Amino acid sequence: MLNISDILETINMIQEENLDIRTVTMGISLLSCCDENIDIACNKVYDKIAKRAEKLVSECEKIENEYGIPIINKRISVTPISMVASPCKGGNIVKFAHALQKAADTTGVNFIGGYSALVHKGFSGSDIELIESIPEALATTQNVCSSVNIGSTKSGINMDAVAKMGKIIKQCSEYTADKNCIGAAKLVVFCNAPEDNPFMAGAFHGVGEPECEINVGVSGPGVVRAAIEKIGKDESIGVLADTIKRTAFKITRMGQLVGTEASKRLGVPFGIVDLSLAPTPAVGDSVARILESMGVGTCGGTGTTAALAMLNDAVKKGGVMASSRVGGLSGAFIPVSEDEGMIAAARCGALSLEKLEAMTAVCSVGLDMIVVPGDTSAEVISGLIADEAAIGMVNSKTTAVRLIPAIGCNVGDTLEFGGLLGSGPVMPISNVDPGIFIKRGGQIPAPLQSLKN
Amino acid sequence: MRAVVSVIGKDMVGILAKVSGVCCEYNVNVIDVTQTVLQDVFAMTMLVDINGCTVEFSEFSAKMNELGESIGLSIRVMHEDIFNSMHRI
Secondary structure, eight states: OOOHHHHHHHHHHHHTSOOOEEEEEEEEOOGGGOOSSHHHHHHHHHHHHHHHTTTHHHHHHHHHHHHOOOEEEEEEEESOHHHHTTTOOSSOTHHHHHHHHHHHHHHTOSEEEEEEEEOBTBOOTTHHHHHHHHHHHHHSOSSEEEEEEEEETTTEEEHHHHHHHHHHHHHHHHHTGGGTTHHHHTEEEEESOOTTOOSSSSOOOOTTSOSEEEEEEEOOHHHHHHHHHHTOSSSOHHHHHHHHHHHHHHHHHHHHHHHHHHHHHHTOOEEEEEOOBOOOSSTTOOHHHHHIIIIISSTTSTTHHHHHHHHHHHHHHHHHTTOSOBOSSOSBOOOSTTOHHHHHHHHTTSSOHHHHHHHTTTSSSOEEEEEEETTOOHHHHHHHHHHHHHHHHHTTSOEEEEEEEETTOOTTOEEEOOGGGOEEEBOOOOOOOOHHHHHTOSEEOOOGGGOOO | OEEEEEEEEEOOTTHHHHHHHHHHHTTOEEEEEEEEEETTEEEEEEEEEOTTOSSOHHHHHHHHHHHHHHHTEEEEEEEHHHHHHHHOO
């Protein structure tokens, strides 16, 4: 029989500490939708998604209701559209983005990801066409997300793509300047992109994945923070690490349960649980506040990177035993605009872009949801992408850049995105011109650690 | 399927009677009840079998929420497995 204190603990986590399932993401392969005629291909894309994900939202709502745990987002990820569009002869590739939007509207999901290209070793087929269409695609759709993988440990970094993405990110902001530059918030540039990631904006359904699957992303920074606060200030780091592990185990079990149940009800194989600690702008649901509750003062001060490294590791160790299959990004996210504590730390100047870059060497993703002045040059953005990709490439981990140049804004201003995307203070960024380095183009060779065979 | 009905709030006369009354109304069998009163806060968990429930799970759950609101308590009905999966290996 269940113990009353266990039951109350679970209820308290959900009601008071913002424990939730961040997302149930259905990955759908669109390889069967390829066609030489772009309109036929788009129709096939729409039909396949609408059919496959027909019951995704309703079944997830039933699970929420029965188990009493909120599932914040229901999402879809698809095969990178640059591959699906590859056989098309003529026609505007943005039609695919509109087909995805239409499918999102029909199925009622919150986001659909996969307007993507994988160009870590070079461009093929319709990669360039897709990348150049991203600003228009994101400006003319609401729920479509885009990602581009420009590097990997195995292949090095495609510097031509890095140069291009600096310009594309700026254009995404410019095209949506009247909507708080939201376009750039729906685009992420990856190094070592995972193929089964359920989180946006970077979710896509990799080519090695099955026809259709369910991936789950958990949340729960509030639960971890509450657990740390309970153990007091005098306990050693080892006690902190063990507490985080235990808490991560419990959080991940929720993900495993919801994923298994969703997969059973939808008749789709269960893919992975992504163990990530994903913050929201709600007070108390912040990764920065976890680091602060460990005792680093304000997030961004010295000690923050070490605290984050420990947190990230303990989350994985606790989570990995709780789930049959772990994947995606798995670790602690440090988006700025989506995390109440990060916003406060950035606003008071304690958290700088340089410190965030250091933190990305030990967290699960990268420079995420960071707002920079609108006059930041495309070359500076490319330089930052190259730096971030280098950290990922050398450390054999995923890194990403989701930067929002705030058109017409300067340091001290704030962009309000609303919802899960939160609000971002404009942060200072180095304006030293790396133009010559970026314009060289070519490929940064893969590091020695890629030669493992 | 078994579910856990949890009741949290200020202690008063008749909580158990009212909650089990709703269970009876919808043919839900009570398997086990545990309760504690910490200072003035009443906490009760009730394990119930809802296989014979005469209405949909969501409706039963909504009725319990309504009862909770009407007497100023938080009453939730959740599938047993959420607790089992979190606290049992």
